[in-house]
Amino acid sequence: MTTVTSSDxxxxxxxxxxxxxxxxxxxxxxxxxxxxxxxxxxxIYLYGAWNIGLIETYGPKxxxxxxxxxxxxxxxxxxxxxxxxxxxxxxxxxxxxxRRLSGGYVYFFRGTPLLAQVFLIYYGLGSFxxxxxxxxxWGFFRDAWSCAILxxxxxxxxxxxxxxxxxxxxxxxxxxxxxxxxxxxxRVTFWKIILPQALIVALRPYGNELILLLKGSAIVAIIxxxxxxxxxxxAYAQTFDFQTYLWAAVIYFVIxxxxxxxxxxxxxxLTRHLIR
Amino acid sequence: xxxxxxxxxxxxxxxxTSIAHGVLITISLALATxxxxxxxxFLVALGQQSKERSVRLAAGIYTTVFRGLPELLTMFxxxxxxxxxxxxxxxxxxxxxxxxxxxxxxxxxxxxxxxxSYASEVFLSAFRAIPAGQYEAxxxxxxxxRLTMRKIILPQLTRIALxxxxxxxxxLLKDTSFISVIGLADIMRQTGIAARVTKEAFLFYGxxxxxxxxxxxxxxxxxxxxxxxxxxxxxxxxxxA
Numbered sequence: 001m002t003t004v005t006s007s008d009x010x011x012x013x014x015x016x017x018x019x020x021x022x023x024x025x026x027x028x029x030x031x032x033x034x035x036x037x038x039x040x041x042x043x044i045y046l047y048g049a050w051n052i053g054l055i056e057t058y059g060p061k062x063x064x065x066x067x068x069x070x071x072x073x074x075x076x077x078x079x080x081x082x083x084x085x086x087x088x089x090x091x092x093x094x095x096x097x098x099r100r101l102s103g104g105y106v107y108f109f110r111g112t113p114l115l116a117q118v119f120l121i122y123y124g125l126g127s128f129x130x131x132x133x134x135x136x137x138w139g140f141f142r143d144a145w146s147c148a149i150l151x152x153x154x155x156x157x158x159x160x161x162x163x164x165x166x167x168x169x170x171x172x173x174x175x176x177x178x179x180x181x182x183x184x185x186x187r188v189t190f191w192k193i194i195l196p197q198a199l200i201v202a203l204r205p206y207g208n209e210l211i212l213l214l215k216g217s218a219i220v221a222i223i224x225x226x227x228x229x230x231x232x233x234x235a236y237a238q239t240f241d242f243q244t245y246l247w248a249a250v251i252y253f254v255i256x257x258x259x260x261x262x263x264x265x266x267x268x269x270l271t272r273h274l275i276r
Numbered sequence: 277x278x279x280x281x282x283x284x285x286x287x288x289x290x291x292x293t294s295i296a297h298g299v300l301i302t303i304s305l306a307l308a309t310x311x312x313x314x315x316x317x318f319l320v321a322l323g324q325q326s327k328e329r330s331v332r333l334a335a336g337i338y339t340t341v342f343r344g345l346p347e348l349l350t351m352f353x354x355x356x357x358x359x360x361x362x363x364x365x366x367x368x369x370x371x372x373x374x375x376x377x378x379x380x381x382x383x384x385x386x387x388x389x390x391x392x393s394y395a396s397e398v399f400l401s402a403f404r405a406i407p408a409g410q411y412e413a414x415x416x417x418x419x420x421x422r423l424t425m426r427k428i429i430l431p432q433l434t435r436i437a438l439x440x441x442x443x444x445x446x447x448l449l450k451d452t453s454f455i456s457v458i459g460l461a462d463i464m465r466q467t468g469i470a471a472r473v474t475k476e477a478f479l480f481y482g483x484x485x486x487x488x489x490x491x492x493x494x495x496x497x498x499x500x501x502x503x504x505x506x507x508x509x510x511x512x513x514x515x516x517a
Contacts, residue, residue, distance in 0.1 A: 028330030
């Protein structure tokens with residue numbers, strides 16, 4: 001009898017109050033405090049360093065740099081998308097030669113730094129100046145802007161080809177079989193049945209690739225293009241004021257976050273029919 | 277042909293030695309960054325799945341910030357920022373000195389924070405792939421929190437996280453090329469100097485690309501060995517599928 005009551009007591013005893021200041025909570029508050037201090041410090045620094053002359057001089061330059069960055073990224077992303085389609089299809093083909101070719105292209109552009117590719121195209125192809133002049137292509141390869149577009153397009157095409165190939169593979173073969181059972185041609189099956197399903201799978205990786213490309217675009221500053229990073233470096237070289245870099249960081253961060261949220265929104269809208 | 281062979285030779289008038297030094301710098305920078313980046317990434321992932329909301333918030337800010345900035349800019353921010361910050365700190369103490377940050381250390385720090393913020397996402401998704409029953413089973417046989425983590429969770433976690441981490445290693449290897457802009461003599465910088473001096477830009481930048489490719493191929497050889505090691509408990513020495 002006594003044992004029953006004691007065990008009853010044990011069961012009915014209210015659970016101990018949660019420890020209010022656990023170690024994790026102390027650590028968490030400390031870390032959040034650290035971030036808060038950092039951001040407030042940054043804001044105070046930028047406020048204290050606010051110099052209307054500086055903003056008036058460099059504000060418009062940053063704006064034009066930002067436009068250059070966005071143009072570069074948009075053009076090369078879209079061109080890369082076009083090039084990635086044949087590369088991905090070659091990667092999936094039954095022809096071994098086409099598969100090797102596509103694999104080699106992808107391996108080269110994914111295995112080497114974008115910086116090295118840009119240098120190889122901009123400075124490296126200058127070694128072939130006489131030949132390029134004969135072909136009438138020298139005007140293209142002499143220009144840093146077109147070289148940057150070319151390098152970025154080839155680079156992002158390799159990454160996008162991998163994304164596309166993976167996405168197309170992720171659509172089950174039953175879809176191909178069902179389409180051919182309905183008498184659809186291969187081409188119609190690909191464009192109307194496979195690709196729409198593949199693109200939904202590919203949506204998130206595409207967003208990541210766009211962000212990676214945007215962040216990677218900062219390196220064109222090294223080949224004398226005045227994109228956002230280039231303008232920042234020029235402003236720093238002229239003023240030795242560290243806030244130039246901080247402003248660039250803020251702008252890049254805002255752009256990346258905008259793209260990320262926009263992409264989340266697009267994904268939510270396009271996958272509405274998949275939510276049950 | 278002989279001219280090119282001489283350019284690349286290791287002796288007099290050849291660039292082989294300095295480029296080999298560059299390769300060494302690139303490899304040591306990447307290898308030095310790896311353990312530090314993995315550790316921070318693991319801790320941030322632990323933070324991101326903590327029960328405590330403030331810890332999650334702090335870890336979330338970390339990954340958002342460092343994944344949202346271009347690597348090149350992070351490099352400059354840390355290189356110049358640390359220099360200026362330390363100078364100010366020293367000035368408060370009453371010493372007026374010019375401080376030069378070691379570019380290797382600055383590069384390691386910059387690559388480390390970028391690597392760790394991506395690695396934390398890999399670890400986090402690996403953590404989510406491990407069912408809660410594994411923890412419960414560990415506690416049920418009387419293992420402490422720490423032992424459960426070490427003996428039960430970590431071996432499974434490495435297996436799941438390995439492909440993602442291998443990918444990040446390849447990214448890290450390529451990102452080391454940014455270090456050349458703050459003056460460290462890595463592959464990119466050494467080949468760049470050779471290209472400018474000899475006017476054989478295509479040759480030397482081509483070699484830079486091939487060296488990075490070679491590093492990637494060597495890495496994938498080791499990654500396969502590590503994968504085999506991680507999977508050995510799964511299929512007792514039989515070849516992994």
